Amino acid sequence: METTKQISILSVEDHPVFGEGLSTIIGSQSDMALVGHAATAGEAISEFRKHRPDITLMDLRLGETDGIDALVAIRGEFSHARIIILTTSDGDGEIQRALRAGASGYVLKSTPKNELLSIIRSVNAGRRHVPAEVAARLVEFMGEDDLTPREIQVLRLIRDGNRNKEIASRLDISETTVNFHIKNIVDKLRANDRTHAVTIAVRRGLLQI
Amino acid sequence: METTKQISILSVEDHPVFGEGLSTIIGSQSDMALVGHAATAGEAISEFRKHRPDITLMDLRLGETDGIDALVAIRGEFSHARIIILTTSDGDGEIQRALRAGASGYVLKSTPKNELLSIIRSVNAGRRHVPAEVAARLVEFMGEDDLTPREIQVLRLIRDGNRNKEIASRLDISETTVNFHIKNIVDKLRANDRTHAVTIAVRRGLLQI
DNA sequence: GCAGATTTCAGGATTTCGCTGGATTTTAGG
DNA sequence: CCTAAAATCCAGCGAAATCCTGAAATCTGC
Numbered sequence: 030m031e032t033t034k035q036i037s038i039l040s041v042e043d044h045p046v047f048g049e050g051l052s053t054i055i056g057s058q059s060d061m062a063l064v065g066h067a068a069t070a071g072e073a074i075s076e077f078r079k080h081r082p083d084i085t086l087m088d089l090r091l092g093e094t095d096g097i098d099a100l101v102a103i104r105g106e107f108s109h110a111r112i113i114i115l116t117t118s119d120g121d122g123e124i125q126r127a128l129r130a131g132a133s134g135y136v137l138k139s140t141p142k143n144e145l146l147s148i149i150r151s152v153n154a155g156r157r158h159v160p161a162e163v164a165a166r167l168v169e170f171m172g173e174d175d176l177t178p179r180e181i182q183v184l185r186l187i188r189d190g191n192r193n194k195e196i197a198s199r200l201d202i203s204e205t206t207v208n209f210h211i212k213n214i215v216d217k218l219r220a221n222d223r224t225h226a227v228t229i230a231v232r233r234g235l236l237q238i
Numbered sequence: 239m240e241t242t243k244q245i246s247i248l249s250v251e252d253h254p255v256f257g258e259g260l261s262t263i264i265g266s267q268s269d270m271a272l273v274g275h276a277a278t279a280g281e282a283i284s285e286f287r288k289h290r291p292d293i294t295l296m297d298l299r300l301g302e303t304d305g306i307d308a309l310v311a312i313r314g315e316f317s318h319a320r321i322i323i324l325t326t327s328d329g330d331g332e333i334q335r336a337l338r339a340g341a342s343g344y345v346l347k348s349t350p351k352n353e354l355l356s357i358i359r360s361v362n363a364g365r366r367h368v369p370a371e372v373a374a375r376l377v378e379f380m381g382e383d384d385l386t387p388r389e390i391q392v393l394r395l396i397r398d399g400n401r402n403k404e405i406a407s408r409l410d411i412s413e414t415t416v417n418f419h420i421k422n423i424v425d426k427l428r429a430n431d432r433t434h435a436v437t438i439a440v441r442r443g444l445l446q447i
Numbered sequence: 448g449c450a451g452a453t454t455t456c457a458g459g460a461t462t463t464c465g466c467t468g469g470a471t472t473t474t475a476g477g
Numbered sequence: 478c479c480t481a482a483a484a485t486c487c488a489g490c491g492a493a494a495t496c497c498t499g500a501a502a503t504c505t506g507c
Binding site: 043044045046047048049050051052053054092117138139140141142145187188189190191192220221222223224225227228231232238 | 252253254255256257258259260261262263301326347348349350351354396397398399400401429430431432433434435436437440441447
């Protein structure tokens with residue numbers, strides 16, 4: 030075999046059984062080789078430095094740490110790194126964040142094996158691949174304004190049951206300003222009220238719960 | 239090998255890569271054999287009838303269908319069936335529902351391989367196994383009142399942005415009664431307000447989002 | 448049949464929310 | 478430097494939610 034031509038792959042994943050599945054599937058392909066594995070953002074970076082893989086398969090949810098951080102750190106050091114996000118969330122917020130941070134693909138964990146393999150090959154060939162179903166989610170909300178950082182901050186406090194007065198004092202702003210932000214949040218998300226706004230934001234992956 | 243002594247296992251799972259991992263891990267054990275696979279509740283039942291496995295590994299979230307339905311259906315027909323739930327949610331609500339419906343174990347997908355294997359053996363030996371971390375989640379809310387069916391119904395409508403008047407008309411009850419239910423929901427969940435109640439219920443797995 | 452839980456209802460007090468229509472300051476990007 | 482976007486502030490009104498007390502009907506399990 031021409032080992033030099035194999036696609037080297039690093040998996041970043043904290044579900045052992047899923048990792049085993051990746052290992053088996055990749056191991057069965059003569060043109061691919063799993064060269065390393067990491068379970069946290071920190072490990073991901075050091076493993077990347079060690080192996081310089083052609084492709085990195087990464088779950089966004091790594092216990093406490095966020096996969097995006099690992100993604101940004103790796104791309105900061107190796108701007109050519111090809112990283113495919115492999116996760117369960119189909120919210121447009123997470124997809125956008127990942128692609129903006131430089132991901133080369135975004136694949137759901139429910140994807141069939143063959144499709145996953147062909148995406149790996151496609152990305153290795155230099156393309157940026159996002160499955161139609163995922164792209165559709167993205168397009169659904171395209172052109173609509175994102176929530177600003179401040180709005181997300183306010184929304185988090187709403188989610189946790191703070192009233193407007195409490196939000197104002199926590200953020201050290203006036204209650205009027207809080208009202209203003211909330212109105213914008215509800216408008217942007219086309220929600221009926223604050224509760225609905227939280228629901229929609231969570232569904233879209235703009236807010237964790 | 240004494241094939242007759244092998245533990246026969248059915249997996250019910252709609253994540254192909256995860257299923258592959260299960261297959262590999264189980265295949266590497268001489269005392270176990272994966273005898274079937276299903277990706278939906280319906281398939282789960284027919285596969286169970288066909289193979290009568292010693293152990294069924296089941297994800298609760300099967301696309302649209304609910305794993306609990308499959309669990310109940312199987313246990314209705316084969317009351318001795320030993321079913322281990324293998325899922326990502328650690329909310330006490332889901333755990334309770336599964337165990338009440340007759341699950342023999344509840345394991346998180348983040349569990350290490352060895353632990354998963356020993357749980358399979360333990361359950362096959364007739365024990366009911368729930369990992370300490372999962373049991374802890376359960377104990378945390380033990381003794382606290384569950385939400386009633388009506389309360390869940392109301393909470394769902396709150397989540398979706400209905401106002402009390404709308405909830406009243408949808409459920410065909412008076413607004414006073416809606417107020418009463420909401421007060422009870424907020425009290426039971428120790429929430430600050432309706433929004434917080436939704437957040438807590440989702441975190442605890444009492445409500446989908 | 449009875450106890451306990453669930454669901455239903457009234458009416459009113461108080462607080463909070465959502466909306467209106469401006470106006471100013473700060474920050475980021477071309 | 479200039480403009481646009483974001484964040485900040487003011488004030489007040491009507492609608493909605495929350496909180497209270499006090500009952501009664503229905504359902505379920507023993």
